[in-house]
Amino acid sequence: MIEMRDVHKAFGINRVLRGVTLTIPRGESMVIIGGSGTGKSVALKCILGLIRPDTGQILLDGEDVARAERDAFLARFGMLFQGGALFDSLTVWQNVAFRLLRGRLKRPKAQAREIAIEKLRRVGLTPETADLFPAELSGGMQKRVGLARAIAAAPEIIFFDEPTTGLDPIMAGVINELIREIVVEMGATAMTITHDMSSVRAIADKVAMLHNGKIRWTGPVAEMDDSGDPYLTQFITGSAQGPIEAVR
Amino acid sequence: MTFVLAPFAAVGRSTLAMLATIGSVAIYCALTLNHLLRPPFYFREFLSALLAIGYFSLPVVGLTMVFTGGALALQIYAGGARFNAESVVPQIVAIGIVRELGPVLTGLMVAGRVSASIAAEIGTMKVTEQIDALVTLSTNPLKYLTIPRVLAATLVVPLLAAVGDIIGVLGGYLVSTSRLGFTPAVYLTNTWDFLEAADMVSSLAKAAVFGFIVALMGCYHGMNSGRGAQGVGRATTNAVVSSSILILASNYLLTELFF
Incomplete structure (x- = not known):
């Protein structure tokens, strides 16, 4: 279970998070929505420890993230980055097996490669792609490789940062479906940040809307459409008129 | 007010x-x-850094030094002629190249070639979130990116400087024997007899410091790169400028120390 308690974070005079409180129960898929620049990525990076919050607490299974042993802590996470963030000096399989080739999860090369190929197959890529370099792949394929890397070491918690950005609608649908399947199959806790409503409907158990550095609304995905919250309704319908200013 | x-x-x-x-x-x-010397150690990264920093810098360093040695011989001959001391060319070329120009020019050429490429590579990795990805994959970017490069540069730039010293002296030798009428055997004997072990040691020690500076500045500016193409461009420029200045400044301090 992940808990954020009154988390604040400012960059200079720009107060990005202004008291975020959010709980993600174990095994659930939480999707955080919100416009660009509302602090979704910052919230996610705070949980991962890539950014240190100014005040507030982040707990993982009751333990303070700031005090946890880094390696053991990070070993529980997998993350799919917005642009894939694949290492372009390494081949596809070496990217997928990155964690398995070094550090505490290190295993023989042949075995790591086998696992990588198996994970690539899971995300719909053929073994032939294993020896290509990331630059040789299309955007959709890079996302798949990123997904394979995120799940390679069987993490308990998986983060997805804008998983469908830059993909065509059909490919976005495929990736959404894959994410849903994999999260259910692994029984993992998932946290996704996105502004793509089709992703929300495909991936989420629960939805939280971040606006102005605070959680504006949170609840099950089924209740999202009849929430009665004007901010959420405007976001879902994509209307230019409403309480959220169109120019930010 | x-x-x-x-x-x-x-x-x-x-x-x-x-x-x-x-x-x-x-x-x-x-x-x-x-x-620097604490595990985990990424051997593969270290080897590829050795290759990129050392081996691929050889042509640049060699060309720089052969021309510098040649020009130095001509200048010293011209200067020496003013007080009938043309015969000191081999000795002054040797001391000038080995103690000063060899390590400094090698350092500067490597600064231009290597610190720029390190800063651009790591800066791009930062902009495309690859550094964040490293962290989430339980890998310390300092250990995975910085340490192998810094260690490789510190070890390999002295070797480059040694090769550069030899090629620089060779440049002086070629010009002196073909254009200035020196006898090859005498030129070589004079060079060899005149040089002391301390000259070589100071040359190599300087080069090691310069190698450390070059890789450190490349990594530092890459890791602190701003966003986008402009950020990476600025990081690259800063890496080259700061490492060049630090090389020249530390060269003075080291010379003072060894003198």
């Missing part, structure tokens, strides 16, 4: 910014030294 204070505020701001940069470079340097 603010109108009067504005220039002072500007000076203060840039002074503070400069001090902040010096502080953060010093911290980065201390962290690097602290982790």
